[in-house]
Amino acid sequence: VPTALILGSGLIGAVIAAxxxxxxxxxxxxxxxxxxxxxxxxxxxxxxxxxGRLRTLVADLADPATIQQLxxxxxxxxxALASHLGYQTLAAxxxxxxxxxxxxxxxxxxxxLDAAAKARGIPAVVDCGxxxxxxxLLAAYExxxxxxxxRIDIVVGGLPRQRRWPFEYKAGFSPADVIEEYTRPARFxxxxxxxxxxxxxxxxxxxxxGIGTLEAFNTDGLRSLALTxxxxxxxxxxxxxxxxxxxxxxxxxxxxxxRDLIEVGGAQVRPLDVISHLMFPMWSYxxxxxxxxxxxxxxxxxxxxxxxxxxxxxxxxxxxxxxxTSMARTTAFPCTIVARLLAAGRITTSGVLPPERLGGxxxxxxxxxxxQERRGVRYRFTLQxx
Amino acid sequence: VPTALILGSGLIGAVIAAxxxxxxxxxxxxxxxxxxxxxxxxxxxxxxxxxGRLRTLVADLADPATIQQLxxxxxxxxxALASHLGYQTLAAxxxxxxxxxxxxxxxxxxxxLDAAAKARGIPAVVDCGxxxxxxxLLAAYExxxxxxxxRIDIVVGGLPRQRRWPFEYKAGFSPADVIEEYTRPARFxxxxxxxxxxxxxxxxxxxxxGIGTLEAFNTDGLRSLALTxxxxxxxxxxxxxxxxxxxxxxxxxxxxxxRDLIEVGGAQVRPLDVISHLMFPMWSYxxxxxxxxxxxxxxxxxxxxxxxxxxxxxxxxxxxxxxxTSMARTTAFPCTIVARLLAAGRITTSGVLPPERLGGxxxxxxxxxxxQERRGVRYRFTLQxx
Numbered sequence: 001v002p003t004a005l006i007l008g009s010g011l012i013g014a015v016i017a018a019x020x021x022x023x024x025x026x027x028x029x030x031x032x033x034x035x036x037x038x039x040x041x042x043x044x045x046x047x048x049x050x051x052g053r054l055r056t057l058v059a060d061l062a063d064p065a066t067i068q069q070l071x072x073x074x075x076x077x078x079x080a081l082a083s084h085l086g087y088q089t090l091a092a093x094x095x096x097x098x099x100x101x102x103x104x105x106x107x108x109x110x111x112x113l114d115a116a117a118k119a120r121g122i123p124a125v126v127d128c129g130x131x132x133x134x135x136x137l138l139a140a141y142e143x144x145x146x147x148x149x150x151r152i153d154i155v156v157g158g159l160p161r162q163r164r165w166p167f168e169y170k171a172g173f174s175p176a177d178v179i180e181e182y183t184r185p186a187r188f189x190x191x192x193x194x195x196x197x198x199x200x201x202x203x204x205x206x207x208x209x210g211i212g213t214l215e216a217f218n219t220d221g222l223r224s225l226a227l228t229x230x231x232x233x234x235x236x237x238x239x240x241x242x243x244x245x246x247x248x249x250x251x252x253x254x255x256x257x258x259r260d261l262i263e264v265g266g267a268q269v270r271p272l273d274v275i276s277h278l279m280f281p282m283w284s285y286x287x288x289x290x291x292x293x294x295x296x297x298x299x300x301x302x303x304x305x306x307x308x309x310x311x312x313x314x315x316x317x318x319x320x321x322x323x324x325t326s327m328a329r330t331t332a333f334p335c336t337i338v339a340r341l342l343a344a345g346r347i348t349t350s351g352v353l354p355p356e357r358l359g360g361x362x363x364x365x366x367x368x369x370x371x372q373e374r375r376g377v378r379y380r381f382t383l384q385x386x
Numbered sequence: 387v388p389t390a391l392i393l394g395s396g397l398i399g400a401v402i403a404a405x406x407x408x409x410x411x412x413x414x415x416x417x418x419x420x421x422x423x424x425x426x427x428x429x430x431x432x433x434x435x436x437x438g439r440l441r442t443l444v445a446d447l448a449d450p451a452t453i454q455q456l457x458x459x460x461x462x463x464x465x466a467l468a469s470h471l472g473y474q475t476l477a478a479x480x481x482x483x484x485x486x487x488x489x490x491x492x493x494x495x496x497x498x499l500d501a502a503a504k505a506r507g508i509p510a511v512v513d514c515g516x517x518x519x520x521x522x523l524l525a526a527y528e529x530x531x532x533x534x535x536x537r538i539d540i541v542v543g544g545l546p547r548q549r550r551w552p553f554e555y556k557a558g559f560s561p562a563d564v565i566e567e568y569t570r571p572a573r574f575x576x577x578x579x580x581x582x583x584x585x586x587x588x589x590x591x592x593x594x595x596g597i598g599t600l601e602a603f604n605t606d607g608l609r610s611l612a613l614t615x616x617x618x619x620x621x622x623x624x625x626x627x628x629x630x631x632x633x634x635x636x637x638x639x640x641x642x643x644x645r646d647l648i649e650v651g652g653a654q655v656r657p658l659d660v661i662s663h664l665m666f667p668m669w670s671y672x673x674x675x676x677x678x679x680x681x682x683x684x685x686x687x688x689x690x691x692x693x694x695x696x697x698x699x700x701x702x703x704x705x706x707x708x709x710x711t712s713m714a715r716t717t718a719f720p721c722t723i724v725a726r727l728l729a730a731g732r733i734t735t736s737g738v739l740p741p742e743r744l745g746g747x748x749x750x751x752x753x754x755x756x757x758q759e760r761r762g763v764r765y766r767f768t769l770q771x772x
Binding site for chain 2: 165166247249250253254255256258262264265267268269270271273274275276277278279282
């Protein structure tokens, strides 16, 4: 029985653990799982969801030496830590020479560790969630179905089902990462060149079956696709209920997202800390509050002399029976499915692999989609041809 | 030659000084004027506007003993200090036994000093600006034209001529007083009873000739009218460009107007101090930036068996020749006109007099309107009869 190490027992790590522990394991091999987190209560939740089949370990994972030692003791490692720990954790796991997959959404470029992973002969699948993750996989797969791919457009959002004034938004992951998305310039590929746009710019209203009208806006979400795919036009945008973005633009304009210290009333504070303190409690999901995940991947180009638009749509909802958020489901399942593929030796390429590197293998893509479908996460394909 | 003391050389105090110093004095007697402020540069501006005809004095006016001593040395006193100093200043002037008028917009109830003013035998005209001020005077005058007055409705706003994202607002007076208006519950009279409404509530779109559509919303502006007028329905509301109020409601909801200390990043701060620090610079008029003042006073009831609606409209603009804001013009002129009436002995009633107490004297009202018209501030009357 292979051993798996799960680093981080947050909302997503706990669902990864429960899934790997056999919740959907009737067609899969089994693992002996260790899950590690600094917070005992987070481990307890994971243990409850996994039916007591985990080995839990309380440890501070901010130290790469701890990571490396733990990784060396397991056959497979899954990284589900906070984004700011992602890169150093991945480096330590690669150093330990263990195959791994990661969903930490690290700000650094994971491809910088490609040589190290190749040197150790191990596959390290990064950005292995929904977006980044399934977005990369399906974009690359569909680009491969075309003779010439001209455009990849990805829009994606995690949203509360119920819209509540004034934000009509709650954060399924770290709200600080959300603000980072709202402030960092968005990088796109246009006409074959990397261009920068202001974050939150160019809002566009788009209708979605089962939701209604949402607003797409520029965010810096292409990540590795901008480097790995030879497609002249690529952009990733984020979706919110209409109005949220205008409000965030105003907050930014007023200076509430500033990270420098200002002096007020004799004290020195960062405005971002103040607005985070006030706003983030309003961005927290209540226990049992339903969320949704919506994504549309549009890949456009020529095939057999005809213009095709190849579109994948995802709409996923909260799992009220298990209490799993849609954000956790749609992010965790690609990761657990790929983890099983790693354990089964189905992914043999060594190096740091963003999911588009797996998109050329049709049977692998079909398997990843089918396994998600079995867990209730349904991607739907539409072909438009002119 | 009577001597006049002007307390405060802010934007409005300086215009008061220039007007009293003879800028429009061809039909008026003259004053020997002392203007006092803690800021030498504010006194310099007033001196320039008054053509060098002022005696200026640098003094800290936060000490009521200073006020009382200065007041005793003059025949007439005009209060144009910040709102938080208004009440203690008025009390000190009354103590000195000098007739006075005031535009400080004090939060306290000036009528509490009525007995003291009566005991000294002096008239103290308070709230003697545009609103409060002309609003009180005209509401009372028109109520007196009816056999039975059923309703007084006042809407008023000071706005920048040019609307700039995101606030479409600038503060012609203390921005802290504006936030106070946005947070303090609004008190109205409905069906003869004093009722409270949440500040910023019940927005209503209203069109104004020469401006376009504005949004009226509940603020606590009735002040003395709620106590002195026996009219069953009275409300005063504030006007902004549409959208501003929604944004202020959101800021309030998020907690940005909270006055309690919160701890962020190891420091203790009041959220209101933080948002004020960030937002107030965006609320400041640039030098020469044109503002406007808009007001509509509607007085409704029965006269001679017919239903009448007696409406006064004011739309006033920035005086680009003099560099006087509309806010300063419309506030200062009622005060200087009343000051001259006080000096001429035309107002003899002793006690604290909010302007509605002058509204029963038709010749006085006509004079105050005519003198403003001569200064380019035009109130227009409309009668609707059914």
